[in-house]
Amino acid sequence: MTTTAPTADHLTHFDATGQAHMVDVGAKQDTHRVAVAAGTIRMKPETLALITSGSAKKGDVIGIARIAAIMASKRTSDLVPLCHPLPITRVAVDFEIDAAANSVHCRAQVETIGKTGVEMEALTAVQVGLLTVYDMCKAVDRGMVMTDVRVMEKHGGKSGDWTADIDA
Numbered sequence: 340m341t342t343t344a345p346t347a348d349h350l351t352h353f354d355a356t357g358q359a360h361m362v363d364v365g366a367k368q369d370t371h372r373v374a375v376a377a378g379t380i381r382m383k384p385e386t387l388a389l390i391t392s393g394s395a396k397k398g399d400v401i402g403i404a405r406i407a408a409i410m411a412s413k414r415t416s417d418l419v420p421l422c423h424p425l426p427i428t429r430v431a432v433d434f435e436i437d438a439a440a441n442s443v444h445c446r447a448q449v450e451t452i453g454k455t456g457v458e459m460e461a462l463t464a465v466q467v468g469l470l471t472v473y474d475m476c477k478a479v480d481r482g483m484v485m486t487d488v489r490v491m492e493k494h495g496g497k498s499g500d501w502t503a504d505i506d507a
Contacts, residue, residue, distance in 0.1 A: 369452055372495035376461035377446045378488030380469045384441050386480040390472070391436055400475045401434045404445070408432040408468030412449050412460040422459050425451050432464055445469055446491075458490050 390400045409430045416424040429450040434443055447464035449457040469485045476483065492502045 368497075369454055370495045371450070371452050372456045372493070373448065373450045374456055374458040374461040374493045375446065375448045375491045376458070376465045376489065377444065377491050378465040378469055378485060379437075379440075379442050379444050380472050380483055380485050381440065381442045382476065382483040383480050386476050386483065387436065387438065387441050387443070389476065389479065390443065391438075396478065398475075400472055401443070403475065404434065404468045404471040405432045407471040408445065408447055408464040411467030412447065412457075412464040415460045415463040418463065419459055423455050425453055425455065425457060425460065427451050427457065427460060430460075430464060432468055434468070443469075443472055445472075456493055456496055458493055462488060462490060 393399060409432055411418075412430045413427055416422045427449060429448070431448045433446045435446070436442075437444055445465045445468045447461045447468065449460040449464060451457050451460075465488055466485070469488070473483050473485065489503060492500070494500045
């Protein structure tokens, strides 16, 4: 079977007949691949105060969210049907408190040496990290909003480096 490089109007997870399939990455070279994703959860000021004071009823919200994000990155192929299981070599998750915006920002960097990128793993880490913040604080603030989850940059592979437009 012959494959062609994807074009702007070609979705790689569908074959020539429109059937979903897992992309064949067997012929690709192993390279060091890195992806960074980020997102935000907005909340009431008093909810943010509970998080920053460490007095949330369920414990250390940020610490637990960090572990959840790391664990989630490793389970991405179990959650996203056509995602390849990858040997992740590094996951770093950082949370930043933004008191002025009553928000917590999450940033995840995921790395591997392999045949396909780790963008999905970075996105999964961020989303589950934010979901964990929500879960731990929902008793006092069910109106929290998760927003702006996106890939910020990726490095490695045939397509090389990519960085998001700041205004996107």
